Amino acid sequence: MINLSKKGMLLANEVVKLVIALIGISLLIYLLFSIYYTSSQDQKLNEAKDTIGRMKDIISRINSGAVSNEKITDISPPSWYLFSFIGTEKKPNSCAGVNCLCICDKVIYDNTLWFKNRQLNECDSSGVCVVVKNLNKFNEFEINDPSDGGTNVQISKVGSNIGVKKIWV
Template identity: 30%
Template structure:
């Protein structure tokens, strides 16, 4: 019995020893992985800081993409705001390791993060499916996505969109079936390819959405359903569950602006698309009648609107004016990148139209 008891004791000790060795190995490997992850995150962050400083010195960026490690986030702190000790009370930008739900941004950044002090505030604002750092003042757009950062300067945007005003919406004379096939073809392409910084995440609902876009484009006199698709991609990237502030669904219907109750079925694709395209047509009709809305002032001589945004004053007419009215007429300081809303929608429309044309001729 003594011998059996001793064997049992030795066996337990061996098991405990193996567990202890396993825990030590796990801790060491976790430390090494975290250290490597931190080094990579810091390297990416330094690249971001260098790009911002370069933009501030007057250079332009054609679109630098910088990736962020999963589990990390970027946070901007204003001058005078409670910030991590490494940049206390200063305007700074930090990349930090996410903590638990109960910990705050400041604590997470203080515990594990890297910060850089700037001479002006950098703010992170939600912009559709993106987040944007707004340099104040400054003319730079830095879009933060879950998988990376796209940096553009306003000068680069001006160059990118310089010919957009020449893009006209073509009047499609196709049969309903052909129009639907064209829209579906464009959606399938946009599922796998980013078109002017947007994709179409329609999943197994592409055919349903294509049918709705064709039907309600025709019902509202919108000349080409591909324009409606480009607008939907701009607003939600074809996500029926998209929410941003008081805007909801595929076409990002603003319930407050439309006087709709919270119980309005925005999540229903048909209801949402039907409403969105009727709003677009309404804006088109108003501007055709010479109505001014907000900072969209009607110009009788040129038969269009002069839009004053946060950083731009631009002339639009016809369906470009309608798209401007759809997004809003004015400057929302939280989202200054919306100054380029029309240009993004129309450049995407031109690109998907060109793609469809190459596939059908």
């Protein structure tokens, strides 16, 4: 039988309490960051929905012939991207076989090694898309923060199609 001194038992009890306290504090910090991140993402998604709604209204006016082009200023959310998915290229599920315009966060390492269709999945799960049957292809571009001058977009009729481009004011 091993005879442990009371000091050794006291030290072991204190270490166990300290480890449990550290685990509890770590879980609390994780929970707080998770709540903040979710709230931030929800806000960005709502901003993207508002921007897509404004773009959809402009596209409807252009398709009806009311105007031939129109500018939309200060689109949001900053650091997200505007994408076009047209023709036979792979598209988010929300676009299912038709041309569409999407605002979503850009992923890195898309279609490299084992990362396949990450951008499509990101636009599907955390982005907003609108169907534009007569959309012209454009290069994706980042939405800038208003403190960096913001991002302005011109939507115009190009032949029978809709063109979207980033403009500098």
